[in-house]
Amino acid sequence: MAANFLSDFNINKFNIFSNPLKMFFPKKMVGIDIGTSSIKVVEISRWGQGEALENYGEIKSLSLYKEPFINMQKGGYLLSNYFISRAIRAVLDEAKIKTKSVIFSIPDFSTFCTSFELPPMEARELKEAVYYNASQYIPLPVNEATLDWKLIGGTPGDKQSALKIFLVAIPNQIIQDYQKIAQMAGVELYAVEAEAMGLSRALVKENKGCICLVDIGVQSTTINIIDNKNLKNSYSIDFAGSQLNYSIASALGLGHLQAEELKNSEGLTSTKEEVSKTLYMLIDPLIIKVKKVLSDFYLQEGKEVDAIYLTGGTSSLPGLKEYFSEVLKKKVEIPNCFSDLLYPPILEETIEKIAPSFSVATGVARGGLGT
Ligand SMILES: Nc1ncnc2c1ncn2[C@@H]1O[C@H](COP(=O)(O)OP(=O)(O)OP(=O)(O)O)[C@@H](O)[C@H]1O
Ligand SMILES: [Mg+2]
Numbered sequence: 001m002a003a004n005f006l007s008d009f010n011i012n013k014f015n016i017f018s019n020p021l022k023m024f025f026p027k028k029m030v031g032i033d034i035g036t037s038s039i040k041v042v043e044i045s046r047w048g049q050g051e052a053l054e055n056y057g058e059i060k061s062l063s064l065y066k067e068p069f070i071n072m073q074k075g076g077y078l079l080s081n082y083f084i085s086r087a088i089r090a091v092l093d094e095a096k097i098k099t100k101s102v103i104f105s106i107p108d109f110s111t112f113c114t115s116f117e118l119p120p121m122e123a124r125e126l127k128e129a130v131y132y133n134a135s136q137y138i139p140l141p142v143n144e145a146t147l148d149w150k151l152i153g154g155t156p157g158d159k160q161s162a163l164k165i166f167l168v169a170i171p172n173q174i175i176q177d178y179q180k181i182a183q184m185a186g187v188e189l190y191a192v193e194a195e196a197m198g199l200s201r202a203l204v205k206e207n208k209g210c211i212c213l214v215d216i217g218v219q220s221t222t223i224n225i226i227d228n229k230n231l232k233n234s235y236s237i238d239f240a241g242s243q244l245n246y247s248i249a250s251a252l253g254l255g256h257l258q259a260e261e262l263k264n265s266e267g268l269t270s271t272k273e274e275v276s277k278t279l280y281m282l283i284d285p286l287i288i289k290v291k292k293v294l295s296d297f298y299l300q301e302g303k304e305v306d307a308i309y310l311t312g313g314t315s316s317l318p319g320l321k322e323y324f325s326e327v328l329k330k331k332v333e334i335p336n337c338f339s340d341l342l343y344p345p346i347l348e349e350t351i352e353k354i355a356p357s358f359s360v361a362t363g364v365a366r367g368g369l370g371t
Contacts, residue, residue, distance in 0.1 A: 028054065029190065030102040031198070031365025032088060034181075035357075036068045036218040036242075037061055037313070039087055042361040043097045044341065046369055052342040053351075056358060057095030059087050070107065070219065081177060085184035092187070102187045103364040104178045105195040108222045108236035112138050112145075112169045113196060115152065115232060121163065123156035130165055138169040145169040148194065152230040166231055168194040190368055196234040198363030199311065200226045201371060202337040209306035212294060212330075214286075215359070216314035218242045221286065223293045225305065232301075235293060239286045241314035244279060251278045268319030276319075283320065287327050294328070307331040311359045337362040 028045040038061060043054040061069045064087055114137045118129050130149050135142045146169070153164030175192060182189035195215075204211050204226045213224045221239040225232045249259035251274050262275060268283070270276045294305060308330050310321060315334050325332040337359040338351050 025370035026101055026190070026368065028099040028101070029365045029368035030092070030097055030099050030187070031105065031361040031363070031368070032102050033105045033195065033198075033358075033361040033364070034069055034084060034088075034107070035360075036070045038357070039069060039084070039091055040358050040361040041088070041091050041095060041097065042358055042365050043095070043099055044362070044365045044369060047342050050340070050342060051366060051369060051371065053338055054099075055095045055097050056354075056361075057091040057097070058354070058357070059091040059094070061087075064090075068218065081181050081184060085181045088181065088185040088187070092185070100186075100188045101190040101368065102182060103191045103193060103368045104182070104189065105198050105360045105364045106170050106174060106178070106192055107195055107220070108234070109220055110170060110174045111194040111196075112140070113167070113194065113234040114138065115164060115166045118163045118165060120154070120159050120161050121156065126151065126156060126163070130167065134167060134169065137167060140169065140171060142169075144172055146172055146175055148197075150230070152227075152232055168197070170194065191364075193364045193367060194234075195360045195364075196222055196224050196231055198360045198367065200224060200229070200231045200363070201367055202359045202363030203309055203311060203335045204229060205340070210303055211307055211309055212290065212297075212305045213309045213311065214290060214315075215312040216241050216286075216310065217312045218314075221312070223290055225293065225297050227301070227303070233293070233297065235289075237286075237289050239289070241312070244282055244314070244317070247278045247282060248275055251275075263317065265318070267317040268323055270318075279317070280323075283323065287324065290324075291328065305330065307333060310334050311337075311356045313357045315356045316353075335359075 028043060031042045033040045038058050040058050042056045045052050045054050069084060116137050121129060134147055138145060148168040150166045151163060152166045154161040156163060178192055179189055199213060199215055203213060210227045213226055215222045218241050221237050222234060223237060224234045244263050245256060245259045248263055249256055266275060268276055268279050298304060308324055308328060310332060321332045321334055334356060336352060336355040338355055
């Protein structure tokens with residue numbers, strides 16, 4: 001595969017590069033997240049010891065087409081690569097992004113994430129052992145998938161220490177699609193990365209302990225456990241933010257736009273009983289799934305999570321954070337993926353608002369800078 005994974009850069013800096021320039025992390029990187037409702041792009045640069053937000057942009061599918069960019073029922077993209085690449089080109093031009101190097105995030109429903117243990121071994125033996133064992137854990141032939149992995153527990157070289165691996169597999173067909181999209185959009189595909197990896201990099205900082213990170217978008221939701229900055233579990237569930245709109249629209253006999261407006265401005269705190277009741281009925285099953293993930297993690301590792309982070313556009317639903325906290329009895333935050341980046345203070349208010357939708361794009365871009 002010509003596409004690289006970011007983990008290759010972190011784990012094995014000298015092995016994978018056909019292009020020797022890639023031995024050094026670039027100065028600027030663009031992260032692109034093709035979501036259901038919109039494509040988000042973020043350009044990040046290195047700035048002294050830190051990083052700066054250079055530009056960002058978003059293009060909503062409804063502003064261009066009548067359909068979402070991605071339709072899961074059809075198992076992939078609803079629109080052709082051609083339209084997606086046109087949309088990417090448009091948003092890059094609009095945001096005045098000249099950087100050519102891009103990293104695409106790959107959505108949760110196109111990736112398989114799992115973790116497993118290997119017996120004690122030396123670091124140099126690890127890569128081969130991961131590839132050899134992967135077939136037992138992924139539902140597609142290893143030669144039809146591209147593997148990304150990370151050591152998340154144990155010490156290579158210590159004869160007493162079993163090694164824990166977090167593995168992501170992406171079907172080669174999907175990677176080829178992204179390569180075509182990049183080519184048609186006139187950009188260079190630097191790497192691809194599963195969105196869960198980008199999310200955890202963007203939002204979970206040093207010394208935050210063990211975090212359950214829930215990303216609620218339009219079409220799917222992921223629940224991730226990140227322990228001491230290591231992504232340990234990632235589940236994709238079928239909770240769809242769009243369902244909230246449909247249900248409000250049908251309960252109150254409203255059009256899509258009116259329902260969206262009511263949901264976004266009042267949400268669970270609405271005094272219209274019909275609205276809040278409808279939303280609670282949909283949110284409760286999501287909370288039950290999060291609870292299950294937390295209890296499975298407790299059984300697996302004997303550990304409680306320290307906090308819950310919510311992200312994705314739907315995390316801004318008024319009252320959601322408080323409701324999660326009340327039911328799960330945990331500290332709940334909606335972290336800002338731009339908070340440790342440098343940007344003009346005038347953008348503060350806008351950035352605060354849009355941040356939850358940009359977590360994935362920001363995380364994958366920062367990975368390309370070596371964060
Ligand atoms: N204040 C708000 N309250 C509730 N929902 C909101 C609010 N603001 C935006 N949203 C919802 O966020 C969603 C967009 O989120 P996001 O950009 O994370 O989705 P996406 O990445 O396109 O979807 P997916 O990840 O499922 O492909 C829309 O459904 C929108 O209605
Ligand atoms: Mg998304």
